[in-house]
Amino acid sequence: MVISPLTRSLLGRLAVRRVDPITDPLERDLVEVLGRGRVEAGIGAQSLYSHDGSVTRGGRAGIVCFPESTAEVAACVSVSVSHGRPFVPRGAGTGLSGGAVPCDEPVMVVTTRMDVIHEVDVERRLAWVGPGVVNLDLSRHLEGTGLHFAPDPSSQQACTIGGNVATNSGGPHCLLYGVTSAHVLAVEVVLPDGEVVILGAEEGRAAGYDLRGAFVGGEGTLGIATRICVRLTEDPPEVATLLLDFDRVAGAADTVSAVIAAGIVPAALEIMDQRVIEAVEPFAHAGYPLDAAAVLIVELDGLPAGVATAIDRIEVIGTAHGARTVRVAADEDERTRIWKGRKSAFGAIAVIKPDYYLNDTVIPRTRLTEVLSRVYEVIEERDLIVMNVFHAGDGNLHPLIVFDAREPGVMERVLEAGEEIVRISVEAGGVLSGEHGIGLEKKRFMSMQFSPADLEAQDRLRRAFDVEGLANPAKVLPSGASCGHVTSLGRAPDGTWV
């Protein structure tokens, strides 16, 4: 069989397609680092990598790169910077604030191929993972060890841990366990000048300033995470999921405040209003009552005796605030379906309208009822539709405005309502974003919350990491370079929705 490999190689040589020479020097240098197959400059790639999971639009992506190692990310960054080009890191593109939406044709550094779980240390309860590892894949991988990764954003089946770090993601269970930052022990980072450093430490905390803390939530403006050391959380010995349904949204909201006031901290407290219930029930078959104005999902975990007591107390509090029924999920299957409905909410809206604008603000829990009714008013005044689905325990609102972008004039009304909701939240003592980040979407609202001096201080931190201003520019801080493409449309100054 001497002929076989020889024939094959001859045939292979003939089959090689003539490759076009690369004219763009930036592309040529990137190809030199990654090879042709992992550098894409076609119209298709540039168009697909121009958006994330939201309707936020900026400019167009430049060259799209798919590095597979820390060294390759560092090389992509160095090449971009040496050409004076900005770069934007991007994971699965499920973000909701345009953090990975490009402006001004940057080099897109896509981390989805860095999806290796490098090391799991069960004894020390930590794992080193690539930034492209899908959030849920890590917990699946840990099955049988008695450990899991606690941050569980609703997009956890698709979003990457690199993205979770960039936005400091939350999720239903962050009420008890804390947001992503509390679960990141250390990060290996490619800094905007191409240098590779490790921020934080596996054990305890690194000496000096907590730069790991500064980096988490940096939205790619401080560098690119290439390996992440995450804290693993012990699976609770007992979990109970309750579903309470109400005639009035206020009943659900008041129950949430009362539960916390009574000294109970559930693992999760989630509210969904009637429109959300209608949209997700046909997909999730969770048994949500379709005639309820709102349902409240309560998850309790801990030692069996404590969970049992808490169930009784929540039943009493819920009933006192108008709960019609209190159902405790009988088995794992019922639990899964209740959560499947909650976590599919934002993807299920096409049942009602083809576009959504998912806002994300935080308000003091005690003012839930009042702010929610203001949100409904704002929407009604503008003849729009809102679906409310949110992390009630954290006071983290997610008004989901649904619309059909093809309707003339609807965009302006959606924009206006979004801005009004942010204003109401901040005035109620809340903040701009709970977990989606500022990105392009919210940067124009930063001055609602921060004084010029605050913003200047944040800008100085950013420049300490990114001297040239090339790491995901035009994001987060209003003082950054603007997204020229959008400004020329004469609409919202930075970041708009189409």
Add this chain to the structure above:
Amino acid sequence: MTPLGLDDESLAACVQCGLCLPHCPTYRVTGDERRSPRGRISLMRAVEWEGMTPDREWLDAMDTCVQCLGCVTACPSGVPYGDLIATTRVAVAQLRRPPLKLRAGLWCLGRPGLLRWVTTALAILQRLGLLRLAPRTMAAALPARLPLRRPRLSAAGCPPRSEVAPAAGDPPEVVLFTGCVMDAWQPEVHGAAEEVLTAIGVTVERSGDRAGCCGALHGHAGLESEARRHAERVISVLTGDRPVLVDSAGCGAALKDYGTLLQTPEARAFADRVYDIQEWLAADGRLVTLPSAGPENGPRESVIVQDPCHLRHAQGCHGAVRNVLAPYVDLVELDDEGLCCGAGGAFSLVQPGLAGDARDRKVAAVARATSRSGATTVVSANPGCALHLAAAGLHVRHPMEVLADACRRSETDSGPEGEGNEVSEHGR
């Protein structure tokens, strides 16, 4: 009409949330939006709504879809992606002819006599070791040991290669759809299906050469008129109102879709009497008459269940495989939520790189299941998946083969008065 002829509301239904991404086999192995359902829909929109002219990159995005429909199951908004990609494939086939090797293969499928002749020729080449000279992708798509000639397998006295013609006496109760390539390459599966049906007292007739190929692969390739021609022929040959049982998930999905493909009342009526064989057996109930493999028959075998996409995502009857097998073997589940193995009909032939990478993930999932349970046999109710996985060294069997074993066991256990005595007359 728009360039691709897509339904505007279906195209608008995607909200681009990205929850489909992890359920797409080609996105999973490339991490590239252009290899994802969300990306493909976005690119369809670019052509339909923004006047983009399809270029090589665009065609490549559409060509690399396995059409496994995993994204359809995952989509909370119910985007009919299957219809979108099918219609797009039709437009693409008109824009640019499918590759020659694919067209040649599909042409063969419609000619059962030729297909068997080619199979025998390939089997001889394989025995002589000469197939190793063939391109690796083609060799990998073939079974490890092609049959030299079709074994004499039959039930209820039907000669092999029987046409659909009523035998003397009562007409057989069901028709077993034998198709094209499966009939030529994996005749033992049809044999096992007949054996199981006969063992529980169901008389069977094979659809045979006159019904021939279902046209599923032609449809996947966007060759709509050829797919229609096959559908019309199958319907015209398989008349009557007897159930049509299918032991290939891909063919079953295609036959059930004839109503949508042809849009005639006749086609819809036909589609209504098509059943996946596991689905039919689970609903029929007679299967329980087989004595189950209890401790007295030695330890139960454990098998790993692999759901073919056309069973799980297209037909939604993957539960039936578990229902019919559970009394006889211990079932081990995979932990990959039914992610496609990359076989996809002719996909493994036209996109060998992606198909191989997708298979690597499946093989890894099988390895995890093996380390959990010790089971090494994989059951798959689709010939494409079976061939594709077997080429990676896995031991793959059809659920009907596992059940046929149970029949044979019951035959030896229960003696001449048992249900198995009918089988012994026709056994191999």
